[in-house]
Amino acid sequence: MLDTVMIGAVLASVVAAATTLLIASLGELVAERAGTLNLGVEGMMIIGAAVGYATAYSSGSLLLGTLAAVLAGVALSLVFAVLTVWLAANQVASGLATTILGLGLAGLIGAPFVGTRIDAAPELRIPGLTDLPIIGKAVFGQDAFVYASIALLVLVTWGLARTRTGLVIRAVGESHVAAHALGHPVRRIRTLAVMFGGACAGLAGAQLSLAYTPFWASDMTAGRGWIALALVVFSAWKPLWLLAGAYLFGAVSILQLHVQGFGLGIPSQLLSSLPYLATVAALVLISALKRGQGAPASLGVPFVPDR
Amino acid sequence: MRKILSLALGLAAGAALAGAGALPASAAEKLKAAWVYIGPVGDFGWTYQHDQGRKAVEAAFGDKVETTYVESVPEGPDAERVIEQLARAGNKIIFTTSFGYMEPTLKVAKRHPKVMFEHATGFKRDKNVATYNSKFHEGRYILGQIAAKMSKTGTIGYIGSFPIPEVISGINAMMLGAQSVNPDMKIKIVWVNSWFDPAKEADAAKALMDQGADIITQHTDSPAAMQAAEARGVKAFGQASDMISFGPKSQLTSIVDNWAPYYVKRVKEVMDGTWTSTDTWAGIKDGEVVMAPYTNMPDDVRAMAEATEAKIKSGELNPFKGPVYKQDGTLAAKEGEAVPDKDILSMNWYVKGIDDKVPGQ
Numbered sequence: 131m132l133d134t135v136m137i138g139a140v141l142a143s144v145v146a147a148a149t150t151l152l153i154a155s156l157g158e159l160v161a162e163r164a165g166t167l168n169l170g171v172e173g174m175m176i177i178g179a180a181v182g183y184a185t186a187y188s189s190g191s192l193l194l195g196t197l198a199a200v201l202a203g204v205a206l207s208l209v210f211a212v213l214t215v216w217l218a219a220n221q222v223a224s225g226l227a228t229t230i231l232g233l234g235l236a237g238l239i240g241a242p243f244v245g246t247r248i249d250a251a252p253e254l255r256i257p258g259l260t261d262l263p264i265i266g267k268a269v270f271g272q273d274a275f276v277y278a279s280i281a282l283l284v285l286v287t288w289g290l291a292r293t294r295t296g297l298v299i300r301a302v303g304e305s306h307v308a309a310h311a312l313g314h315p316v317r318r319i320r321t322l323a324v325m326f327g328g329a330c331a332g333l334a335g336a337q338l339s340l341a342y343t344p345f346w347a348s349d350m351t352a353g354r355g356w357i358a359l360a361l362v363v364f365s366a367w368k369p370l371w372l373l374a375g376a377y378l379f380g381a382v383s384i385l386q387l388h389v390q391g392f393g394l395g396i397p398s399q400l401l402s403s404l405p406y407l408a409t410v411a412a413l414v415l416i417s418a419l420k421r422g423q424g425a426p427a428s429l430g431v432p433f434v435p436d437r
Numbered sequence: 438m439r440k441i442l443s444l445a446l447g448l449a450a451g452a453a454l455a456g457a458g459a460l461p462a463s464a465a466e467k468l469k470a471a472w473v474y475i476g477p478v479g480d481f482g483w484t485y486q487h488d489q490g491r492k493a494v495e496a497a498f499g500d501k502v503e504t505t506y507v508e509s510v511p512e513g514p515d516a517e518r519v520i521e522q523l524a525r526a527g528n529k530i531i532f533t534t535s536f537g538y539m540e541p542t543l544k545v546a547k548r549h550p551k552v553m554f555e556h557a558t559g560f561k562r563d564k565n566v567a568t569y570n571s572k573f574h575e576g577r578y579i580l581g582q583i584a585a586k587m588s589k590t591g592t593i594g595y596i597g598s599f600p601i602p603e604v605i606s607g608i609n610a611m612m613l614g615a616q617s618v619n620p621d622m623k624i625k626i627v628w629v630n631s632w633f634d635p636a637k638e639a640d641a642a643k644a645l646m647d648q649g650a651d652i653i654t655q656h657t658d659s660p661a662a663m664q665a666a667e668a669r670g671v672k673a674f675g676q677a678s679d680m681i682s683f684g685p686k687s688q689l690t691s692i693v694d695n696w697a698p699y700y701v702k703r704v705k706e707v708m709d710g711t712w713t714s715t716d717t718w719a720g721i722k723d724g725e726v727v728m729a730p731y732t733n734m735p736d737d738v739r740a741m742a743e744a745t746e747a748k749i750k751s752g753e754l755n756p757f758k759g760p761v762y763k764q765d766g767t768l769a770a771k772e773g774e775a776v777p778d779k780d781i782l783s784m785n786w787y788v789k790g791i792d793d794k795v796p797g798q
Contacts, residue, residue: 237477347480391644393794
């Protein structure tokens with residue numbers, strides 16, 4: 131049933147499916163490590179998809195489209211940042227409002243583009259390497275978004291653990307009072323972290339509407355923002371576990387389609403729920419093994435300086 | 438206090454934004470008609486086509502009618518609230534366009550006996566609740582014949598949404614069509630358990646192509662599968678809307694939902710006072726199921742497809758004409774008979790020749 135050509139194709143699909151989740155969840159991870167729980171990921175992602183597509187379609191430039199998507203994600207994240215960081219509003223309610231606003235605005239922006247299409251973002255092609263059996267297409271034949279997601283992963287992992295900026299972000303997330311007492315501008319740092327989250331969510335949206343399925347349709351993110359959010363929690367706020375979670379989710383969601391295609395008679399409803407079950411099981415196991423490394427202590431707590 | 442204030446601020450922002458979704462309705466002498474949609478009008482699929490029907494009503498009656506719609510209404514209690522609001526806002530006819538709106542529609546209809554309700558794809562009626570549906574399976578039979586002619590691997594890839602009778606009867610009709618040309622045709626079925634998830638639909642199409650299917654058919658709403666097929670040079674069929682722009686070299690045809698004739702007719706009947714509660718199941722003959730132009734195929738295949746379409750239109754051909762055998766070999770319809778409508782509307786079995794099980798059976 132399986133040959134090397136098919137395994138190669140499956141791996142390539144897995145990488146693409148995991149990339150959306152990895153990009154969006156890396157951004158949210160940084161925002162949460164700084165202490166802000168932004169439930170607006172789905173909204174920032176879809177606005178990125180809509181603005182990215184609209185720009186790429188109108189200008190003919192995928193690069194411009196991607197940039198516009200990132201900026202749109204940042205713009206929407208600022209709405210959330212103003213409400214929660216500067217006006218100390220409830221983060222859960224504001225995040226939900228951000229998602230609702232994003233979905234509505236995206237539908238409005240995208241309306242004139244329904245039914246149009248563009249060419250997908252080009253895939254890398256290195257003669258020799260891309261033709262390698264099994265891993266060739268998965269490793270050397272992807273679009274720029276995939277390589278960007280890996281670069282982002284390295285940046286976030288290294289940045290959070292090894293740089294002074296990362297230390298300050300973590301300090302703000304663990305105890306904003308202590309960080310404030312040390313003279314760190316808590317609100318400015320949180321705003322920047324939220325903006326980073328918005329940029330990543332916008333980029334993930336662009337990956338959907340410019341590379342994965344290069345067209346615009348309302349609600350095309352179909353809940354991936356929420357999965358990205360869940361991955362952050364289950365990864366115990368560790369970027370490398372996020373990588374594992376995103377790829378596990380991607381792998382199971384592609385493989386279950388193949389299992390169905392073989393007609394083994396396993397109920398498709400069960401198979402469709404497998405990505406969720408497998409990811410939850412694996413990540414619960416991870417966090418159980420690493421007890422005591424829970425959420426950032428100030429996550430979701432509004433900060434009001436010097437009362 | 439501060440906490441309560443901040444919570445209120447967040448919720449108020451959310452409520453204000455959510456409220457912006459419903460369109461305002463102003464009082465006038467015109468006949469007011471409303472539509473309730475399950476998805477966004479921008480889905481380029483099911484809801485998009487219903488909204489095209491609404492626009493056709495506006496075009497047909499101009500100043501004499503005022504239309505309203507509410508999109509992305511979840512099935513359940515939310516639907517009842519939305520339908521109730523539309524009834525109170527003075528709408529004289531309300532179309533609820535998803536199966537799960539059945540009970541909410543009936544409940545609201547009881548409270549508003551002077552408002553006419555139209556529920557799509559349901560089976561429960563009342564004095565002021567009519568039902569309507571399309572015979573999509575008629576189109577599927579034609580797809581099956583084309584697929585059998587065009588496929589080299591002899592395998593159809595089928596992307597299903599949910600294993601409900603409407604989708605299963607489509608799969609069966611397609612297989613019956615395919616078998617009428619090539620009795621050995623195979624079909625691979627992948628369920629995505631969603632009506633609308635473009636990325637997943639694309640993944641499903643890729644998985645089917647990886648497994649050797651060279652004709653892609655979908656019963657989901659986005660053009661993602663068509664686009665994935667186009668990218669690999671594989672032939673495919675569109676769904677709900679004409680998807681030729683997403684597969685200029687791939688699309689063989691699409692089954693297009695055309696609700697316009699029905700909507701125009703029913704709104705007219707309300708205006709004339711001749712509206713009655715009916716059960717309409719229209720197909721190719723009535724212009725409600727429309728085949729997009731037959732493209733990317735040789736002339737003889739096109740001629741065959743057109744001939745079959747004509748036969749279905751004239752009533753000479755019923756896709757479910759006997760003998761039809763179920764997978765286990767039992768007879769669903771004898772020679773000279775056809776599978777009865779009620780059995781099609783509750784279909785939960787595959788025809789002989791499908792090498793898979795209905796999920797959950």
